[in-house]
């Protein structure tokens with residue numbers, strides 16, 4: 001089912017740019033929303049108009065006209081779950097997993113997230129900035145125009161603040177829109193070994209107020225899992241975050257069912273992420289509270305998981321499904337949305353339309369940004385990608401190439417393929 005946008009509006013005045021002769025998948029309302037033989041007008045940083053070519057006035061009266069030669073325009077990808085700032089490599093652990101060690105075994109032996117914490121603590125802010133900005137530059141070539149970035153490889157006040165400061169610098173230096181999320185409750189730092197409640201107090205009493213004071217994150221996340229924090233500990237973190245005015249989200253039900261999702265949804269979480277082990281009761285709480293399900297097939301693939309998230313339940317309960325890279329050095333070193341779309345279809349069973357909605361409008365919903373990002377509609381930010389593909393489904397079907405022609409963010413052309 002496709003939905004056509006309202007084209008009853010006449011072509012507006014004061015348009016700066018028009019993209020003509022294109023095919024558009026608006027992704028509005030989570031459907032392709034296909035318009036063939038269309039044009040898209042931009043005014044300043046926003047989309048001013050989308051309509052049929054034959055509704056264009058004879059003289060456009062604007063400086064820039066781009067003939068898209070029948071190529072496809074889709075909203076820029078919204079990557080609503082990344083851990084994009086880190087130092088070091090976990091290739092050794094990848095080899096250990098190939099030899100049979102599990103992600104949980106490695107974490108219990110002091111590797112995993114904690115090994116990235118060591119490297120990230122040791123790196124200077126400038127080094128972290130350089131590493132992360134080259135990842136952001138690569139993301140741009142992959143059509144990713146909005147990025148959520150989590151802290152969580154510091155696990156002490158200074159390094160968590162350093163990571164969030166880097167996210168703030170990236171937001172100024174890179175063309176993409178970045179949202180920063182505090183993930184202090186990602187793993188237990190070694191200096192708090194066997195004292196996880198004390199670390200939770202450090203987060204609620206010291207770290208969260210400091211992050212709030214500096215205004216460098218808008219959301220708070222935690223890892224609710226047997227190898228990380230209990231539901232009760234997670235609840236304390238999210239409760240304090242809500243009191244301080246943060247949006248909340250949760251890594252939940254990734255490796256086992258800790259019922260973190262039901263709790264977070266009842267607290268008004270924007271999203272719960274991973275969800276392979278989610279129960280129907282947990283999903284019902286998500287539906288009741290409007291929580292988005294963020295699916296992370298990259299982590300499922302790299303960890304060779306077997307249990308897929310309950311898609312049929314999400315569909316039955318009309319829970320929006322977002323799809324994100326989960327870019328991180330351990331469970332998902334995937335630097336592009338294209339393979340993630342492919343994995344979402346082949347490993348989880350999403351349709352191409354669902355996967356693309358997941359990486360656009362539902363990703364925006366998971367960040368509370370659906371009023372500005374994630375679909376092509378007049379009034380929304382002019383963030384879009386021109387793709388040299390035969391159909392939108394090609395973006396899920398093809399891997400190993402990224403057929404980007406042009407990436408436009410806030411009305412500016414930020415990348416062109418050569």
Ligand code: NIG
Pocket residue numbers: 083112113116223251254299326328329330331332
């Ligand atoms: O989303 N699950 C917890 N956090 C990350 C993994 C981070 C890491 O392994 O470094 C995730 O998969």
Ligand code: FE
Pocket residue numbers: 081082083251326328
């Ligand atoms: Fe994650």
